[in-house]
Amino acid sequence: MQGQLRKMHARLESDSSKPVQYELPLGDQLVALNPLIGKAIKLTYTGKILCVHCSRSIKKSFNQGYCYPCFISLAQCDMCIMKPETCHYEAGTCREPSWGEEFCFQPHVVYLANSSGIKVGITRQTQIPTRWIDQGAVQALPIFKVQSRYISGLIEIAIAKHVSDKTSWQQMLKSKAEPIDLVAKRDELIAICSVELAEVTQRFGQQATEFLANEAPVDIHFPVDSYPLKVKSFNLDKNADVSGVLHGIKGQYLLLDTGVINIRKFAGYEIELSE
Numbered sequence: 532m533q534g535q536l537r538k539m540h541a542r543l544e545s546d547s548s549k550p551v552q553y554e555l556p557l558g559d560q561l562v563a564l565n566p567l568i569g570k571a572i573k574l575t576y577t578g579k580i581l582c583v584h585c586s587r588s589i590k591k592s593f594n595q596g597y598c599y600p601c602f603i604s605l606a607q608c609d610m611c612i613m614k615p616e617t618c619h620y621e622a623g624t625c626r627e628p629s630w631g632e633e634f635c636f637q638p639h640v641v642y643l644a645n646s647s648g649i650k651v652g653i654t655r656q657t658q659i660p661t662r663w664i665d666q667g668a669v670q671a672l673p674i675f676k677v678q679s680r681y682i683s684g685l686i687e688i689a690i691a692k693h694v695s696d697k698t699s700w701q702q703m704l705k706s707k708a709e710p711i712d713l714v715a716k717r718d719e720l721i722a723i724c725s726v727e728l729a730e731v732t733q734r735f736g737q738q739a740t741e742f743l744a745n746e747a748p749v750d751i752h753f754p755v756d757s758y759p760l761k762v763k764s765f766n767l768d769k770n771a772d773v774s775g776v777l778h779g780i781k782g783q784y785l786l787l788d789t790g791v792i793n794i795r796k797f798a799g800y801e802i803e804l805s806e
Contacts, residue, residue: 532557532560532562532803532804532805533557533558533577533801533802533803533804534556534557534558534559534560534801534802535557535558535581535799535800535801535802536555536556536557536794536797536798536799536800536801536802537556537583537798538556538595538665538783538794538795538798539553539554539555539556539564539780539783539794539795540553540554540555540556540561541553541554541661541664541665543660543664543751547749547750547752548752549752550565550752550753550754550755551664551751551752551753551754551780552565552754553565553754553780555794555804557802557804562804564777564780564785565754565780567777567806568754568756568777568778568779568780569756569776569777569778570776570777570806571774571775571776571777571806572774572775572776572777572787572804572805572806573772573773573774573804573805573806574767574772574773574774574792574802574803574804575771575772575773575802575803575805576767576771576772576797576800576801576802577771577801577802577803578771578801579800579801580592580799580800580801581799581801582596582597582598582601582799583595583596583597583798583799584596584597584598584601584605585598585600585601589799592798592799592800593608594608595795595796595798596797596798596799597799604626605626605627605630606625606626606627606630606631606634607630607634609625609626614684615635615653615680615681615683615684615687616681616684616685616687616688617684618631618635618680618681618684620635620681634655634680635679635680635681636678636679636680637655637656637657637679637680638655638656638676638677638678639653639654639655639656639676639677639678639679639680639682639683640653640654640655640656640659640673640675640676640677640683640743641653641673641674641675641677641683641686641687641690642654642659642663642671642672642673642674643671643672643674643694643713643716643717643720644663644666644668644670644671644672645668645669645670645671645708645710645711645713646666646667646668646669646698646703646708646782647667647698647699647700647702647703647708648695648699648702648708648711649694649695649711649713649716650666650694650695650696650697650698651687651690651691651694651695651696651720652666652687652696653680653683653684653686653687655680656676659673660749660751663749663751664751664782665782665783665795666698666703666782667698667700667703667704667753667781667782667784668698668751669707669708669710669750669751669752669753670708670710670711670713670748670749670750670751671713671748671749671751672713672714672717672746672747672748672749673743673746674717674721674742674743674746675740675741675742675743676740676741676743677739677740677741678735678738678739678740679739682731682735682739682740685727685731686727686728686731686740689724689727689728689731690720690724692724693720693723693724694716694720700782700784700793701762703781703782704758704759704762704781704782704784704786704791705758705759705760705762706758707753707755707758713748714747714748721742728740753779753780753781754779754780755778755779755780755781755786756778756779757778757779758778758779758786759778759786759790759791762790762791763789763790763791764790764791764792764793765790765791765792767792767797767800773787773789773790773792774787774789775787775788775789775790776788776789783795783796
């Protein structure tokens with residue numbers, strides 16, 4: 532099977548005790564990955580890269596799959612996507628105002644997650660639970676629903692003064708994180724950040740933020756039969772062939788007995804997959 536890579540599709544089963552189900556997009560094909568765990572697989576990079584937005588042929592990709600013109604012109608590649616508190620829409624300098632209105636001025640959720648330990652994060656409401664899975668979180672808890680990405684960013688930076696806002700991907704891939712009482716941690720953080728949270732409410736109005744007091748933590752199980760003792764990361768730009776026994780899938784990583792590969796990093800690369 533051969534085709535252009537995209538980030539893996541992932542879904543939770545209705546039975547929460549079952550692992551996340553993964554599919555690998557290769558062009559127009561979707562390859563079920565869970566049945567391949569325990570088997571030897573090989574990914575071969577053909578040397579061809581296509582921009583994930585405009586499909587032009589490129590020699591180097593930026594920001595996980597974009598050509599340089601798209602990288603510097605698209606709103607979805609702007610710095611405010613990574614740091615939403617820097618949103619400049621109101622200044623009239625948004626790269627694509629219509630894109631911002633469709634994706635940024637939509638309900639967002641501020642959450643706590645446990646991937647390599649406790650972290651705070653944000654995502655569009657429609658991206659739950661996909662965002663948590665992509666981060667390799669074994670637990671997640673929504674804590675606020677807000678009107679826009681910008682507001683979620685302001686709450687995130689307040690909470691991030693007390694807990695991390697990043698995942699240690701190496702630690703996440705070495706083992707399953709120890710359970711955390713996310714509800715207790717939520718209540719602790721809200722108390723600590725009460726002044727900053729009140730300022731956000733005063734600035735944007737009571738209707739702009741909703742405290743999700745009745746939400747319960749979500750447990751996520753990944754299809755992993757063994758974790759690597761050391762994390763060796765494959766780079767298709769340096770080695771076009773990646774092969775080994777697939778021992779698991781977590782976040783956007785394939786865990787092989789020979790190393791790990793971040794599929795999302797190589798979006799747009801043309802790959803041949805074989806067993």
